[in-house]
Amino acid sequence: EVQLVESGGGLVQPGGSLRLSCAASGFTFSSYWMSWVRQAPGKGLEWVANIKQDGSEKYYVDSVKGRFTISRDNAKNSLYLQMNSLRAEDTAVYYCTRAASNSWYAWGQGTLVTVSS
Amino acid sequence: QSALTQPASVSGSPGQSITISCTGTSSDVGSYNAVSWYQQYPGKAPKLMIYEVNKRPSGASNRFSGSKSGNTASLTISGLQAEDEADYYCCSYAGSGQYVFGIGTKVTVL
Numbered sequence: 001e002v003q004l005v006e007s008g009g010g011l012v013q014p015g016g017s018l019r020l021s022c023a024a025s026g027f028t029f030s031s032y033w034m035s036w037v038r039q040a041p042g043k044g045l046e047w048v049a050n051i052k053q054d055g056s057e058k059y060y061v062d063s064v065k066g067r068f069t070i071s072r073d074n075a076k077n078s079l080y081l082q083m084n085s086l087r088a089e090d091t092a093v094y095y096c097t098r099a100a101s102n103s104w105y106a107w108g109q110g111t112l113v114t115v116s117s
Numbered sequence: 118q119s120a121l122t123q124p125a126s127v128s129g130s131p132g133q134s135i136t137i138s139c140t141g142t143s144s145d146v147g148s149y150n151a152v153s154w155y156q157q158y159p160g161k162a163p164k165l166m167i168y169e170v171n172k173r174p175s176g177a178s179n180r181f182s183g184s185k186s187g188n189t190a191s192l193t194i195s196g197l198q199a200e201d202e203a204d205y206y207c208c209s210y211a212g213s214g215q216y217v218f219g220i221g222t223k224v225t226v227l
Contacts, residue, residue, distance in 0.1 A: 037163075044120070044206060044218060044219070044220050044221040045155070045157075045163065045206050045208070045218045045221070046218060047208070047215075047216040047217070047218060050214060050216075057214070059213070059214030059215060061215070062118075095162060095163075101151075101168050101169055101172075102149070102151035102153065102168065102169065102210045102216075103151075103153035103165055103168035103169070103208070104153070104155075104163075104165060105165045105168075105174055107162040107163060107164075108162065109162060110162060
């Protein structure tokens with residue numbers, strides 16, 4: 001069974017940093033693009049970032065470029081999102097997702113990031 | 118990129134068919150057969166219902182179908198059931214590794 005389990009969310013002050021992790025199991029992690037998708041409270045879904053199987057390609061939504069870094073460790077079956085210079089508008093549930101055919105079939109349960117003073 | 122345009126809400130009676138539209142531009146929906154649709158219940162993670170415009174993944178009901186014409190994609194739910202009441206989001210590849218979601222549509226079963 002495919003499982004994606006996020007961790008690392010919490011309350012952080014504006015300008016602060018947070019690192020999200022996603023533990024993957026039940027599939028060959030190194031064979032898939034992986035993504036982060038977020039959802040602000042009461043709002044819609046927003047794609048945040050993608051990373052290729054070997055980490056050689058990374059893409060970001062414009063609003064997080066230069067502040068967020070997606071990475072992965074295939075030996076540990078883990079995906080990460082380093083978030084720096086956090087803003088109130090980054091407050092959201094962050095989902096770890098497995099990408100295939102330009103879509104996301106497997107999703108984690110999400111981890112809440114709250115940026116507030 | 119700007120979010121894809123979806124109606125805020127769509128409703129129908131049990132057994133009816135409803136269609137949700139998803140309008141983008143020639144830079145996203147109109148350029149790629151890479152439109153996907155997601156169903157989301159409150160407090161839950163989204164579930165993939167349609168990918169690559171009209172393909173259904175395993176586990177998605179065959180009452181769900183997708184199509185595209187020009188810059189507009191559509192999701193049709195046939196034989197509407199109470200369990201279909203949820204939020205629905207479209208998403209399209211927009212080139213250069215970028216993806217854009219729709220604003221979401223709330224489906225109500227009357």
